[in-house]
Amino acid sequence: MNMAAAEEEFAILTKDLRKEYDGLVAVSDLGLRIRKGTLYGMIGPNGSGKTTTIKMLVGLLRPTSGEAFLMGEKVPAVRNIDRIGYMPQEMGIYTDLSVHENLELFSDMYSIGKGDFRRREAELLGMIDLEERKGSLVSHLSGGMRHRVSLACALVHDPDLIFLDEPTVGVDPELRVGFWDHFRELRRRGKTIVLTTHYMDEAVRCDVVGMMRQGELIAEGTPSELMTVTGAGNLEDAFLSYAGRARA
Amino acid sequence: MPLFMIAIFGYTFGGDLREVSVFIVNLDGEGANGSISASIIEDLATRDTLAIVSLIGPENASSSEVASAISKVEKGEIWAAIVFGEDFTESALEALGNMRQGMPAIPSEIVVHVDSSNPNVAQAVVGELQISLQKTLVSEYGLIPPIVIDENRVYGEGAEFIDFFAPGVMGLAAMMVTFMLSIVSFVHERSYGTLDRLLTTPVTEGEIVGGYALALGFIAFIQSCVILVTAIVAFNIQIVGNVLLALFTIFLLGIGSQGLGFLLSSNAKTEFQAVQFMPIVLFPSILLAGVFWPIEAIPDFLRPVSYFIPLTYAVEGCRSVMIRGWGIEEVWPQLLVLAAFAAAMLLLSTYSLKKRR
Numbered sequence: 379m380n381m382a383a384a385e386e387e388f389a390i391l392t393k394d395l396r397k398e399y400d401g402l403v404a405v406s407d408l409g410l411r412i413r414k415g416t417l418y419g420m421i422g423p424n425g426s427g428k429t430t431t432i433k434m435l436v437g438l439l440r441p442t443s444g445e446a447f448l449m450g451e452k453v454p455a456v457r458n459i460d461r462i463g464y465m466p467q468e469m470g471i472y473t474d475l476s477v478h479e480n481l482e483l484f485s486d487m488y489s490i491g492k493g494d495f496r497r498r499e500a501e502l503l504g505m506i507d508l509e510e511r512k513g514s515l516v517s518h519l520s521g522g523m524r525h526r527v528s529l530a531c532a533l534v535h536d537p538d539l540i541f542l543d544e545p546t547v548g549v550d551p552e553l554r555v556g557f558w559d560h561f562r563e564l565r566r567r568g569k570t571i572v573l574t575t576h577y578m579d580e581a582v583r584c585d586v587v588g589m590m591r592q593g594e595l596i597a598e599g600t601p602s603e604l605m606t607v608t609g610a611g612n613l614e615d616a617f618l619s620y621a622g623r624a625r626a
Numbered sequence: 627m628p629l630f631m632i633a634i635f636g637y638t639f640g641g642d643l644r645e646v647s648v649f650i651v652n653l654d655g656e657g658a659n660g661s662i663s664a665s666i667i668e669d670l671a672t673r674d675t676l677a678i679v680s681l682i683g684p685e686n687a688s689s690s691e692v693a694s695a696i697s698k699v700e701k702g703e704i705w706a707a708i709v710f711g712e713d714f715t716e717s718a719l720e721a722l723g724n725m726r727q728g729m730p731a732i733p734s735e736i737v738v739h740v741d742s743s744n745p746n747v748a749q750a751v752v753g754e755l756q757i758s759l760q761k762t763l764v765s766e767y768g769l770i771p772p773i774v775i776d777e778n779r780v781y782g783e784g785a786e787f788i789d790f791f792a793p794g795v796m797g798l799a800a801m802m803v804t805f806m807l808s809i810v811s812f813v814h815e816r817s818y819g820t821l822d823r824l825l826t827t828p829v830t831e832g833e834i835v836g837g838y839a840l841a842l843g844f845i846a847f848i849q850s851c852v853i854l855v856t857a858i859v860a861f862n863i864q865i866v867g868n869v870l871l872a873l874f875t876i877f878l879l880g881i882g883s884q885g886l887g888f889l890l891s892s893n894a895k896t897e898f899q900a901v902q903f904m905p906i907v908l909f910p911s912i913l914l915a916g917v918f919w920p921i922e923a924i925p926d927f928l929r930p931v932s933y934f935i936p937l938t939y940a941v942e943g944c945r946s947v948m949i950r951g952w953g954i955e956e957v958w959p960q961l962l963v964l965a966a967f968a969a970a971m972l973l974l975s976t977y978s979l980k981k982r983r
């Protein structure tokens with residue numbers, strides 16, 4: 379394949395990406411092709427390899443074999459690093475700093491100017507609905523609030539490619555709707571988002587859904603495609619049907 | 627592990643000073659045979675508290691020998707120079723004679739040029755000399771003529787145990803705080819996912835390591851200032867040398883210690899394992915680095931371990947600066963060891979962070 383053309387088209391490309399932990403295959407020869415501007419949802423049971431895949435893509439884990447490209451750059455994508463945002467599944471923020479200090483800290487790491495930061499912070503605090511708690515220590519926030527701060531930190535440098543590992547866990551329904559509005563908004567602005575979720579009602583709202591099981595991508599497509607092919611009435615049944623087929 | 631610690635404790639706590647290095651210059655005109663000085667020296671040599679590195683005289687000894695022995699004390703190569711004067715035996719015998727006839731005796735003297743930067747060591751030298759003196763004279767003459775041991779303090783005039791103790795506490799506290807803080811913070815970074823997040827920003831591994839080093843080095847610095855001020859205000863300790871140099875020594879130790887903590891916890895398989903490193907590193911440092919008792923009080927077979935402990939060098943460097951008033955020209959070996967330790971820890975930490983991926 380012509381890499382230059384691929385760079386134009388795909389935010390993420392992987393070839394036979396594989397990760398083994400002492401014999402346990404966490405991710406098995408994954409071939410992902412995610413176009414720019416896609417809102418991509420990864421679903422699959424616990425331990426199916428979603429987090430491992432994301433960690434390899436953002437350069438935190440070295441693949442056992444295979445390779446991956448982010449916006450045309452081979453992983454670890456050092457040159458593009460400030461265009462990538464990552465929200466870890468663990469909290470990933472400093473509990474002994476305030477919300478504002480966390481945002482400022484990560485913003486400083488991307489050498490963002492003070493003025494830009496202030497604008498960005500106001501916008502993000504609005505999205506996570508924590509304007510009033512800006513000065514609170516993270517350790518004084520509720521679990522769901524911390525999660526929201528973590529999401530804001532991943533977006534503080536306005537990245538083009540965004541990895542969100544279970545961004546809506548523990549977030550209340552009302553705010554979850556707000557999050558999704560924001561994700562759609564980001565996508566409209568041409569951002570690529572890869573997120574993992576266990577909520578099927580969220581997966582349905584993605585452009586493309588990848589179903590993982592035991593480290594393998596067992597199905598991929600738009601939610602409606604997946605449902606049509608399996609004849610299932612919802613994504614959950616579609617997944618179970620694919621899982622049954624993979625088992626057989 | 628606990629057994630091992632109890633064992634070290636037992637060995638070091640009860641330990642007497644041993645092999646305190648001294649020079650003896652014997653100018654005694656009486657010569658080697660039959661002189662009182664020779665008998666005293668012979669007795670001194672039988673006990674292992676002192677290690678007589680060099681015995682000069684009585685043949686071919688001159689006052690230039692005394693000067694060079696003193697300069698060895700000044701350089702910190704030996705703890706003391708014991709000098710028997712030219713007419714030592716003669717005047718002691720005369721005093722003995724006078725005493726037997728009930729006449730007043732003029733005391734003769736032994737001069738000890740001693741480094742009192744460590745009061746325990748200085749006391750031990752004088753004490754041993756006193757014992758040998760009495761033993762020899764009582765067994766040979768049945769009488770003790772007045773002999774004055776004239777203590778000439780090369781360093782540490784007026785130094786007390788607290789003066790010796792303060793630099794040790796400063797070093798130990800700096801090491802404990804930086805080491806434990808870096809382990810705990812790094813464990814936190816690992817388990818809360820902030821490390822992962824940091825590593826996906828443009829911040830490099832070297833910058834993370836450097837940031838930790840500066841932050842914790844600064845903490846060590848501030849803490850040392852507090853200890854110093856407290857020691858000065860509450861215990862009136864004396865500081866002869868450059869305080870900034872002492873603080874710099876502690877700063878280097880702080881950077882190295884936090885680097886060690888960082889390195890260990892980034893290589894630990896689990897957070898629990900990381901925390902277990904604390905006693906393993908801290909116990910030997912507390913016991914073997916010369917904080918509470920001098921290195922000379924540590925049993926021979928453990929002493930090589932002392933020289934592998936960075937705190938040993940920091941405490942020694944700090945003491946030399948604060949009590950002896952030494953400058954960079956004298957304490958550079960300690961500074962060099964500490965700087966090398968710090969540099970090695972920072973490089974290894976950076977490398978191990980890179981390797982984690």
Ligand SMILES: Nc1ncnc2c1ncn2[C@@H]1O[C@H](COP(=O)(O)OP(=O)(O)OP(=O)(O)O)[C@@H](O)[C@H]1O
Nearest residue numbers: 399402404422423424425426427428429430431467
């Ligand atoms: N550091 C590790 N050492 C050994 N095995 C690991 C390690 N990290 C993950 N695994 C294993 O790899 C597999 C995939 O884990 P991964 O975290 O990618 O799953 P996941 O799809 O993100 O699950 P979840 O939905 O629970 O977050 C699991 O079987 C897990 O036990």
Ligand SMILES: [Mg+2]
Nearest residue numbers: 428429430467
């Ligand atoms: Mg996961």
